Amino acid sequence: MASVPVINLRKGHAVRHNNDICVVSDYELKTPPRMASYVQMSIRSITIGKVYNLRMTSNESMESVNLNRDSHEYSYKDGDGYHFMHPETFEDVLLGDDKVKDVKKYLIEGQKYLIVFADEVVAGIELPPSIVMEVTEAPEGVRGDSANNVYKTATMETGLDVQVPLFINRGDKISVKTEDGSYLGRAN
Template structure:
């Protein structure tokens, strides 16, 4: 039985090497089947290693459409690796939509601008993602701490982009690494912010939803329903900088 598992393992790994991506479901299925047959999880280390997201597939490409390209993604173009800095979608009347992206060469640091069709297949490179705790910001540097080892790491504030405004004490953030280098950073997709300034609700509001701009305690401005007042805590979508709901007291 052990010999059979070895042969299956080798064939699966060879298959993953010959294609751009491989379904992790197959590895999970093999892992479960092997557990039933072997009965000793410790003997299945290679299989348990494979089912972790960044083991067999790290640095292997996966085709994604242009519409799915986002800032912070790492893509491969003409045998070079780039990080997506900006992405702007444009609709050309009756013609097809395109996405203009600003890319930074991982090796040289040079920036280029390219335009993709939204239906064009782009080679996306998987990166390793790790969780950290935000400590403080000093100038253009952000200090983070690995929660298990308490090891501190200093990264450039630009890795967070506009999301750096949401950083608060002890916030859980994520760093994306490629080839051991931090490529981008992200905050939770939903955070609670306090409204610093807001106009009082206007009288005579109709049934049609009314919105107004408010200033948050982090300096950002967002649109919120008319009933929101100064001092209210609201939940914000940090990806789109949009109001979700009023926070529960």
């Protein structure tokens, strides 16, 4: 593998640290006055989940690990974990709670997601920018609450709570931004 200067790393890059594959989860280049610049970063091990907080000088390097992204369809969840199927090879990829904990409120059966592999080990799941979900619970809008930007909390089919306008009702399909779980609009 190639060695890469730490100043060239960014969030989402994979590196080898202590003979373990880690993904950069937080990165900041600091340049204090009259001092040498340094990089403050957090990296998360993809095998054990441990987070390392590192402070390295800007001229240090780390070993880079190639990431591969492959589209898989979310099939179902059972006692073993979350099952994803490759659409061409029909290979089943089983992920535990630790790999999907940040994205499980966006997992819908039949939806395609990018699974990120680092040296044939699953590093995580990349969500699309937005996803269409069905509203399963939404309180009725109160008559007279017609001021601009009035929202209510609606629960989606995955259990995600989203702030939606008063006109959204149970059974409606809406588009949700996966970055922050915000309402984008009605979907067809």
